[in-house]
Amino acid sequence: MEFNATLLGQAITFAILVWFTMKFVWPPLTNMMDERAKRIADGLAAAERGKQDLEAAEKRVADELRQAKQQATELVLAAEKRANQIVDEAKDAARTEGAKLVADAKAQIDQEVLRAKESLREQVASLAVSGAEKILRKEIDAAKHADLLASIKAEF
């Protein structure tokens, strides 16, 4: 054990090493490491937030899907109902129309029959009159017996 100036030299070296470490080694390294730790923490927080967002979004999607399904079911039901209604209405209308057509046709037929009967009667009357005329030409004066003739005609 001998103490000498080496001690001073070593102390100076030591002081320089400590100063250099304090200036150029420690701050950049610890700053970088702190920043990295912060970044990792931020990343984890962001991931957690993302997970929560995803869960919320999934829940909302499920809700909307359920709502949409319900709406669709309602729409289909309403449409079916409406369709039935339309068919019913159309049936009713068709039935009414058909009845009307039948009624019209019947009325026309009746009319036609009436008209045919009329013309037939007239023809029969005129035939009868003309027959009677031919028979009675000589004794019956048309002008004289016009009343009679008309009454006969009316009787047909």
Next chain:
Amino acid sequence: MASNATEYIQHHLTFWKSSHEGGFWTLHLDTFSVSLILGFIFLAVFATVARNAKMENPGRLQMFVETIVEMVDTQVKEIFHAKSKVIAPLALTIFCWIFLMNTMDLLPVDLLPMVAQWIGHTFFGADPAHVYLRVVPSADVNATFAMSLSVMLCIIGFSIAAKGLGGWTKELFTAPFHAEGLVMTIILAPVNFAFQLVELAAKPISLALRLFGNMYSGELIFILIALLPVAFQWILGAPWAIFHILVITLQAFVFMMLTIVYLSLAVEKH
């Protein structure tokens, strides 16, 4: 063999001195240069890594450096509760520098001295018997005391910074025995002062001698093992070297931890 062995050991335990007369202004050139080179290696590696540190995808060297920095940072944060910009870099420097100096113990005991002898003989025409080189700086009391006395200066500096010059001086005379009343205070003042001086002196002495003792004894045992026949050296050398891996790390760690503890005691208010 006996005188030969003694000579061999003595040769290994002699410093490479700047002058042969001795005296205070003699430098141990081996301790000084080896520790300086190791210190610069430490600074070069750590400063390069610090300058090129990447936040993402750090390389292996950066991870290694970060592990050490993290370890030191954790210890400092756990023990030292005041704010200080000095203490963490101080602790890191102490740990790495002492570790590197201790690591020189693991080199074969004859390797660097033989290189030195060859260089001295070939280029300077020196007598190989008078070329000395001790490669473990921490086995030199000058190196260990240089650090521990610097730590003691830090202790005093930290105390004064935390308590003020008056507060520190007052504490020198009023602790560890707290007196009540003026008379008792005056009676206890010299006792307290003596205790404080012993406490203050014991810290650097224990720090320095613990490291020095471990490294010196380790080196000595390596030298003794080197005296064995070559075929049998590994039987003792290998276990001792493996054990020494633990010792050199532990001694560096202990020196660093005690420095942090002493400094945290220094800033604490009683």
